[in-house]
Amino acid sequence: MFKRSLLWVLMVCLLIQGVFVPRANAETAYDDVKGHWASEQIQFLTEQGVYKGNGTRHFYPDKPITRGEALALVNRVFEAVYGPLAAPEEKAYLDHRYPLRKEIEALTANLQVLLDVQTGFVNEYRPGDKILYYLHLASQGQLMKTPQKELVDWWVPTQYLQYPLSREEASMILFHVLAPYKMRSMNVKPQDVAPFFAGYHGWKQPSGYPDTASPYAGAIREFHLFSETRLFNPYKNMTRAEFAAVLKRLYDFYADDAAKQFRESQQRQQKAVNLLLTAANHAYRTKNGKWLDAYLSKPAQESIAKIALPLHDYRVALTLRKDDTDKNKLWVAAAYADPKVGNYELEYLLEPDEGNPFGRKVTSIKFIQK
Numbered sequence: 001m002f003k004r005s006l007l008w009v010l011m012v013c014l015l016i017q018g019v020f021v022p023r024a025n026a027e028t029a030y031d032d033v034k035g036h037w038a039s040e041q042i043q044f045l046t047e048q049g050v051y052k053g054n055g056t057r058h059f060y061p062d063k064p065i066t067r068g069e070a071l072a073l074v075n076r077v078f079e080a081v082y083g084p085l086a087a088p089e090e091k092a093y094l095d096h097r098y099p100l101r102k103e104i105e106a107l108t109a110n111l112q113v114l115l116d117v118q119t120g121f122v123n124e125y126r127p128g129d130k131i132l133y134y135l136h137l138a139s140q141g142q143l144m145k146t147p148q149k150e151l152v153d154w155w156v157p158t159q160y161l162q163y164p165l166s167r168e169e170a171s172m173i174l175f176h177v178l179a180p181y182k183m184r185s186m187n188v189k190p191q192d193v194a195p196f197f198a199g200y201h202g203w204k205q206p207s208g209y210p211d212t213a214s215p216y217a218g219a220i221r222e223f224h225l226f227s228e229t230r231l232f233n234p235y236k237n238m239t240r241a242e243f244a245a246v247l248k249r250l251y252d253f254y255a256d257d258a259a260k261q262f263r264e265s266q267q268r269q270q271k272a273v274n275l276l277l278t279a280a281n282h283a284y285r286t287k288n289g290k291w292l293d294a295y296l297s298k299p300a301q302e303s304i305a306k307i308a309l310p311l312h313d314y315r316v317a318l319t320l321r322k323d324d325t326d327k328n329k330l331w332v333a334a335a336y337a338d339p340k341v342g343n344y345e346l347e348y349l350l351e352p353d354e355g356n357p358f359g360r361k362v363t364s365i366k367f368i369q370k
Helices: 002-020 039-047 067-081 101-119 127-139 167-185 190-201 240-263 266-286 289-295 298-307
Strands: 318-322 330-338 342-352 360-369
Touching (some): 067 167, 067 240, 101 127, 101 167, 101 266, 127 167, 167 190, 266 289, 266 318, 266 330
Antiparallel strands (some): 330 342, 342 360
């Protein structure tokens, strides 16, 4: 019993070390990835801050990735592109002792905002909660699908999060991460969001692969995150290098998708502006200088500081119009209400800027009392 406890403590210490050691130079961070097939992906993700070094100069590319690490890394990829969208919300069903708990809770918060913006706040669905619920079921030897009887009392202990991540589990996680984008490409109507998820959670959709009945891998096949093969090998555990390759493709998708949103339809532009302003608002509230500078010019930052009100609430409707004299400028108006100030409107001017993934920056903010 003592040996088992000591081993658990050592594992946690190594994990904590890997999370909190400052980011190393990508070319010298790890000695054991030189010449490895995934060295370029690992180097790139290290440069983006997704991998932070572990103080040992070893990445262990061919060792299994754990579930908890995978969840935290997915969130780091998301925030490396967009920045944080919301503050982490403490989850009672998530073991508070797990070192990466905050990053997993950040992922659930970011996914919620993303889903709300893309679908129009049509339901109470919680993608982050569903991910952890299905990992709980998998840990109990059950299928990752809607059970005949939903569990009320469940939680995810550290032990479950330290299990190796299977390809099927990875596909389930990534399905929930990419579902908003899939629904957007399918032009899913607000009233069809709940049936969309129910179809996949009930395993009523085709799997797309002959060696699994799970529909998650087939659902995200269009995003090309996994190498294209006839068989999916759902029960095979993923190595750290294999998951790094998936993360690099996910990063590329996020970056490419964000960059083209302002060349799409008015509706797509509204959603892109909403995400941009949401990320900027979170940076403003948390005083995150890096992302504040990425999304707001210095004059815009000074304006919102003088107004002393929240920069944005992603639940409000946005009105977009092109500038009369410069088609590259975009004016955005949103109406808000404050208990002290009453009804007011903020008008934002967005101009081209390569300092963030959307290629636009807020350069002016006007306050209009209603």
